[in-house]
Amino acid sequence: MKKNEIFSCLGEPFAAGFFEEENASYISRHADALREHLDRAPLPEYEEGSRFYPSGRWGIWNADSGECVQFFYPFSLRIDGEALRRKKDLLQNKFDQRIFLDGVEELEFLLQSSIPPFYAVGGRGWTHAVIHYERILKEGLNGYLQRIENARMRNPEFYGALKQVLEALIRYKRRCLEYLTACGADERLTAALEWVPERTPRSFYEAFVACNFLWYVDGCDSSGRIDRILNSYRTNEPESELCELFAAFWRNVDLNDGWHALFDSHLPICKSAILGQRGYRRPNSGILIDEDTPSDVWDAVFDAWASSNPSPALYARRNYENGAGTGLGVSDEDLRDYAFGGCTELMVQGKSHVVSTDAGINLLRILSATGIRFSSYEEFYERFVADVKRHIARMIHSIRKNAVFRADYIPQLIRTLFMDDCIERGIEFNAGGVRYNGSVVNVAGLNNVVNSLVVLKRLYSGALGLSVEEFADRMDRNFSGCEALVAQLRQLPKFGNDNEEADSIAEELSALIFQYMTSFSRKDHFILPSIILFATYGPLGAAVPASPEGRLDGMPLGDSCGPVQGTDLNGPTAMLKSVLKLDQKNAPGTLVLNIRLNKKMLKDHENREKWKALFLSYFRMGGLHIQPTVADTETLKAAMKDPASYEGLIIRIGGYSEYFNRLSDDLKREVIKREEHIAG
Amino acid sequence: MTATVFDIEKFAVHDGPGIRTTVFLKGCPLRCIWCHNPESQRREKEIFFSPEKCIGCGWCFRICPNHCHIAGETRRFDRTNCIRCGKCTEKCYAGALELVGREMTADEVLDEVLKDKVFYENSGGGLTLSGGEPMMHFEFLCELLQKAKAAGLHICIETCGYAPWEHYERILSCIDLFLYDIKATDPEKHRHFTGVTNELILENLRKIDDSGGNTILRCPLVPGVNDDDAHLLAVAALANSLKNVQEIDLEPYHPLGVGKCARLGIASRLEVNEFADEKSIEKWLSRIRSGTEVPVKKS
Numbered sequence A: 001m002k003k004n005e006i007f008s009c010l011g012e013p014f015a016a017g018f019f020e021e022e023n024a025s026y027i028s029r030h031a032d033a034l035r036e037h038l039d040r041a042p043l044p045e046y047e048e049g050s051r052f053y054p055s056g057r058w059g060i061w062n063a064d065s066g067e068c069v070q071f072f073y074p075f076s077l078r079i080d081g082e083a084l085r086r087k088k089d090l091l092q093n094k095f096d097q098r099i100f101l102d103g104v105e106e107l108e109f110l111l112q113s114s115i116p117p118f119y120a121v122g123g124r125g126w127t128h129a130v131i132h133y134e135r136i137l138k139e140g141l142n143g144y145l146q147r148i149e150n151a152r153m154r155n156p157e158f159y160g161a162l163k164q165v166l167e168a169l170i171r172y173k174r175r176c177l178e179y180l181t182a183c184g185a186d187e188r189l190t191a192a193l194e195w196v197p198e199r200t201p202r203s204f205y206e207a208f209v210a211c212n213f214l215w216y217v218d219g220c221d222s223s224g225r226i227d228r229i230l231n232s233y234r235t236n237e238p239e240s241e242l243c244e245l246f247a248a249f250w251r252n253v254d255l256n257d258g259w260h261a262l263f264d265s266h267l268p269i270c271k272s273a274i275l276g277q278r279g280y281r282r283p284n285s286g287i288l289i290d291e292d293t294p295s296d297v298w299d300a301v302f303d304a305w306a307s308s309n310p311s312p313a314l315y316a317r318r319n320y321e322n323g324a325g326t327g328l329g330v331s332d333e334d335l336r337d338y339a340f341g342g343c344t345e346l347m348v349q350g351k352s353h354v355v356s357t358d359a360g361i362n363l364l365r366i367l368s369a370t371g372i373r374f375s376s377y378e379e380f381y382e383r384f385v386a387d388v389k390r391h392i393a394r395m396i397h398s399i400r401k402n403a404v405f406r407a408d409y410i411p412q413l414i415r416t417l418f419m420d421d422c423i424e425r426g427i428e429f430n431a432g433g434v435r436y437n438g439s440v441v442n443v444a445g446l447n448n449v450v451n452s453l454v455v456l457k458r459l460y461s462g463a464l465g466l467s468v469e470e471f472a473d474r475m476d477r478n479f480s481g482c483e484a485l486v487a488q489l490r491q492l493p494k495f496g497n498d499n500e501e502a503d504s505i506a507e508e509l510s511a512l513i514f515q516y517m518t519s520f521s522r523k524d525h526f527i528l529p530s531i532i533l534f535a536t537y538g539p540l541g542a543a544v545p546a547s548p549e550g551r552l553d554g555m556p557l558g559d560s561c562g563p564v565q566g567t568d569l570n571g572p573t574a575m576l577k578s579v580l581k582l583d584q585k586n587a588p589g590t591l592v593l594n595i596r597l598n599k600k601m602l603k604d605h606e607n608r609e610k611w612k613a614l615f616l617s618y619f620r621m622g623g624l625h626i627q628p629t630v631a632d633t634e635t636l637k638a639a640m641k642d643p644a645s646y647e648g649l650i651i652r653i654g655g656y657s658e659y660f661n662r663l664s665d666d667l668k669r670e671v672i673k674r675e676e677h678i679a680g
Numbered sequence B: 001m002t003a004t005v006f007d008i009e010k011f012a013v014h015d016g017p018g019i020r021t022t023v024f025l026k027g028c029p030l031r032c033i034w035c036h037n038p039e040s041q042r043r044e045k046e047i048f049f050s051p052e053k054c055i056g057c058g059w060c061f062r063i064c065p066n067h068c069h070i071a072g073e074t075r076r077f078d079r080t081n082c083i084r085c086g087k088c089t090e091k092c093y094a095g096a097l098e099l100v101g102r103e104m105t106a107d108e109v110l111d112e113v114l115k116d117k118v119f120y121e122n123s124g125g126g127l128t129l130s131g132g133e134p135m136m137h138f139e140f141l142c143e144l145l146q147k148a149k150a151a152g153l154h155i156c157i158e159t160c161g162y163a164p165w166e167h168y169e170r171i172l173s174c175i176d177l178f179l180y181d182i183k184a185t186d187p188e189k190h191r192h193f194t195g196v197t198n199e200l201i202l203e204n205l206r207k208i209d210d211s212g213g214n215t216i217l218r219c220p221l222v223p224g225v226n227d228d229d230a231h232l233l234a235v236a237a238l239a240n241s242l243k244n245v246q247e248i249d250l251e252p253y254h255p256l257g258v259g260k261c262a263r264l265g266i267a268s269r270l271e272v273n274e275f276a277d278e279k280s281i282e283k284w285l286s287r288i289r290s291g292t293e294v295p296v297k298k299s
């Protein structure tokens, strides 16, 4: 059998397409792969009563069919290597088996990365994007087809590939329609899908049906400014209808681990988007806030938080509009389209390819490699800074090298279709066809390093009462048997408490790092520094031995750009002031800041006004972003079991507040009991 | 001029309007049986000792000039000869020994408070002086108030009302809002609960009111102790009899003071370990509301 026939008979249409014309260009081969999948893969099941299709866990690229090679938006494909190799045994013929394994090898070759694991900090060439929903809706897929047709003669191979994919998508949708009609789906849904996404929606519902379909087409990533885009199709739908549709869409997002959506607090529709998200962890939504944000929108946000869902996070509209554009080199006109992909990586929706997060540096790991056995702090610091710069340069070199590989071998045709200006320019997405190209690069462990530098300054000045050698020895022994020393270290100034000593170190170091990173920005590839650690601060810490601030071997790193967990002892005002010392304007990638709120404090109007004032003050002073976490009963219970990780947790009772850890166990239980009562 | 400060709380949101910083001064002329801040009562510094945090490092045994720390099967802290020099607390990195209270000048306090000025401006907040009883440090208070006013801060003072009228008179122009404690309305009960009667307190309140001072009446309430109907209605009547009461705040009892007494090595006088229950709180709110138009809130 031929290679493509082998994959085809093993239930691998995507791979079969890829091997159809092995000597064709990679663009053509990926187009063949997508087409084969779209024409052959089974359709996702219709969920009884659903207003959208697809809906639920199974989508366009991952129908529940055991296909081991699939389209996957960050890397153009993904492979379940183990399951795929097991399929070998289904082949009787040894020769077929060999051909099959050759194929598997080539597929796996496509997934290599030039980024060394050392720089896999929150990503290793991962790409998020927001496709151009607005334009696709406006022109319809038919309009896109027309544009491709018009340009075709300029580059028959490139446009031929795009046309092939787009036509396959339209055929796929027709297949869906037949299926939906046959299974008696909601008539409103079938009527809408008769029309969209080929043509401009005629109603809000049609627009939403189209967005949902396109979101699955894109592979379930980020939906950007979806509230604004949908808003322009609104007529007189009641709020309940809006909420119902948003809830149905967010459910799809949640079930598929979808990513960011950014709401606009000036559009009344945002309230429905927020309300619809009750109970859904995803999207990790955000909302653009400014001084003129209406109070009913603030209330919707606080209500959402009080329901223990820390979404949406807050973004400072003015600061992004005034500052963020400089990093992206974005035109004023396109600036209205900034949004976030993935966790919270800045990008221009529909027009940018921001590899996010591409790679990063683990600052504490670098410090631990630099070591501390020097004759003076100055000597140590000079060496550390040189090491950091060397790693930044290497990291950025590696992501650029990786970009070349991606362009050559894994063209991303879905995004080439749906992101400006790939079609106009005749250049593929990974090859730089979009209007703005860049990378979000990450910094982990900045706060740990700042705290470590506070310690080291004292160590070298003799204020710790230990020689450098003695201290280094103890650290090498993971501070074992040095509980008093660790306790002593814990009491030294920590970043995030409006402490001049720690904050000035953070100010200098963050400026140095972020500015050195952005110095690598080029017109055709900008660098956006960020601190985006989602769940990686644990594993990243696991790779780092005991560090000078008293952190033990393998313990997690700080989880945001704010104070390290357990060291925020001076309240939110102090924390925000410290974070403002970081060079925020050079790190619009974004600097994620976690802030813990007490649910009770979100309930009444008076307290909400105080939180509002707190956040707006932060934004006025240049802050970009705030990610709330709500301390609920679960947190309190966890804090009871593991006090060290919850040093900063404050409970508030009447006119008095206390650190939770300072209470006796009996009282803690009382507080938990009380907390539950109030929450209920 | 210095005062003993035992805490400076940022983003204090229950001590007046907006975002505030509350400065807690040590020392109080009253001895309320339910005191939730027993460490605020005595003017001098004190030592908090939390044996469960002790890691047995031995620093305190070595460093204490008076051998107050006793090792052995049960590690003990004998306070008889303790001169509260704080030497042991400085070395106790585990946090088992903590010095409560530090001497600060008015300028030092103000510097710390002004760090959050931008937040006060954006929220209508400011500085709140609390304690203990801030009037106990009167000269210090005058200096701080003057400087804080000059810096443009909105100022609240939380007071029990037990200080000479002349003192209140002198600070009146600096205070934007008095958070005025009403612990019991009946003089005898007041003496029983706090150690002093309330004539002076009520007289000062009236004079403040007559002089145009704004007040919020703050009522600590302990179920079954000082929450009888007569008291609740008397609070309402008191508010009605004054011109400038903005609000009545109820402060339901919480037992956090009990553990603190243990850490201070003193006996707690009210061994109530439960929080005030929601039912009682609702009852208090409606009872007082039945007697006055002044807004009544639970703080």
Ligand code: SF4
Binding pocket: B053, B054, B055, B056, B057, B058, B059, B060, B061, B069, B088, B091, B092, B093, B094, B095, B096, B097
């Ligand atoms: S210094 Fe602190 S931890 Fe060490 S023995 Fe004394 S009380 Fe315990």
Ligand code: SF4
Binding pocket: B047, B063, B064, B065, B066, B067, B068, B069, B081, B082, B083, B084, B085, B086, B087, B088, B089
């Ligand atoms: S405060 Fe001074 S006297 Fe008191 S126990 Fe500590 S070291 Fe001894």
